[in-house]
Amino acid sequence: MVDLQTLSFLRKLLEKRRLHTHLLRLDRPSEYLPDLGLRQMLGLQPEHQPFIRDLLKDAKHNTVYRYTDRFFCSYFLLLLPDTPEALIAGPYTTFDVTGTFLLEKAEIMKIPPHFAPRLEQFYAQLPVISEVLPLLNVFTAFGEVLWGSSDAFRVEFIDATQPPIESVPRELPEALPLLDMQLMEERYHFENQLMEMVSRGQLHRVEAFTETLTSKMFESRVADPVRNLKNYCIICNTLLRKAAERGGVHPFYLDQISSDFAQRIETVHDQTVGLQLLPEMVRAYCRLVLKHSGDSYSPQVRKAVLLIESDLTRDLTLRAVAKELALSPSYLSALFKKETGKTFTEFVTQQRMLHGKRLLETTKLQVQTIAQYCGIPDVNYFSKCFKKHFGITPRASRE
Known part of the structure; x- marks a missing residue:
């Protein structure tokens, strides 16, 4: 049986x-x-x-x-x-x-x-x-x-x-309206499934789902296959942005990644590159939901995190951020520690060090310049914090 x-x-x-x-x-x-x-x-x-x-x-x-x-x-x-x-x-x-x-x-x-x-x-x-x-x-x-x-x-x-x-x-x-409807329903069902996975940050499902992507899954609206794929990438970028927004990601982060992908889409000149870009977009938006979904934070902490990550060069002392949010420093400090597991200062320093590490790995800027971009004018203090955080000096991280 x-x-x-x-x-x-x-x-x-x-x-x-x-x-x-x-x-x-x-x-x-x-x-x-x-x-x-x-x-x-x-x-x-x-x-x-x-x-x-x-x-x-x-x-x-x-x-x-x-x-x-x-x-x-x-x-x-x-x-x-x-x-x-x-x-x-x-x-x-x-x-x-x-x-x-x-x-x-x-x-x-x-x-x-x-x-x-x-x-x-x-x-x-x-x-x-x-x-x-x-x-x-x-x-x-x-x-x-x-x-x-x-x-x-x-x-x-x-x-x-x-x-x-x-x-x-x-x-x-x-013409077979029923069959045409079935094909259309398949396509919309695929897109809806994808949006649901991204909005929930289900990276494990997304990885399996994107393995099945082929150029033939997208409706051909123009004769040029590359233009057709670029058009679908544009549509997909919009759908994924809305899915991530539904997943709790602030528009500040969405605008950054959406603009980046919009520029990359226009540089696509063959189908292979386009088919590689599509799953990359899906994974990127999914990771964005996992990283920046505000569901677990109160509105006050969410706004504080956004202020910190939007401009690391601004005055990010506890007093300055609390004033901007119309909160008392002691209340913000206690709330921040409770929800993030880190003190306010620890979180700010962590974000500055992570940003510095990215700049060291992706640019040829001098360490002093990178320190300034991270909101730390004193390069010696930046190097000290960097070594404490990662166990190596900024220059050693480039070697």
Whole structure:
């Protein structure tokens, strides 16, 4: 008997990789489209049921199947023991299916070339899993749990990429509003998931999520793929900024990082750089939430921290900051220690030393100049504080 918790865990794990899963009943007709409507989109509705039957007619128990169809879509399939159900996971591709590839393969796949734009939209929603072994290991581990041991089942690979087939109709089918809506919903669901992760500072989820990013996931609004990717980076920068703001980050920090990424986006001249920038943006905003989310601080301490970090060269004595916040120095001191775990002076010194370290690592400015940028005019005192904080002198940190 199938353990429902184990099955649920497997499905959630696959969904993290953006893999659709479905439990298909074998004892009744089904309207489920394992190909997410691809054949219907191409006007191959009569092929829909044969496609499902082809997946299941020769399927054996105690077997994990990896099936690749003539449209280069891959699936994992297995019959669940003691139930009239089969688990189907997919589709996914093992490579980035580009418009150029579709045109080159149009004759082999018997698809008229003018179908390519709609096909590009379809493949854009599919996860690209080039390294299949980790995914296969997931299914073999599930098989061991399901059937007791690795000797109790087998794995079979079925390649149906080039069978003799009838051609796709020459005319493009009428517009399919439902399929177009599904593609749009996929894209918006992806963006909403991303915004939720960032707003909560869930860096572990973000790391796994960004591994699946490809250029095909973004809607093509212009012919130039680089311009299209830059446009999406701009959109993403805006969405991530709003997500981080929702996560409690003050606009002061958001404006800095948003402006920086806006400048970098305009320097993108190829897709590789753009695809590297996108996950970097996501991680940066997520870290910003983790670092600057004000949820754990009272409004008074949050404002004090913002004053300190916004300008380290200003008068940052306890008395000066307390006066600016209209608080008594003793009250601010006690509140600051309670909420941050550090005295007011310790926190200010820490921020100045961290800023000095960044400048030493990223610029060629003289140590005396860096000390001034950190709000410490006396370079000897700066060096003394730096060594106390990091265990080495400023000059040694550059070596």
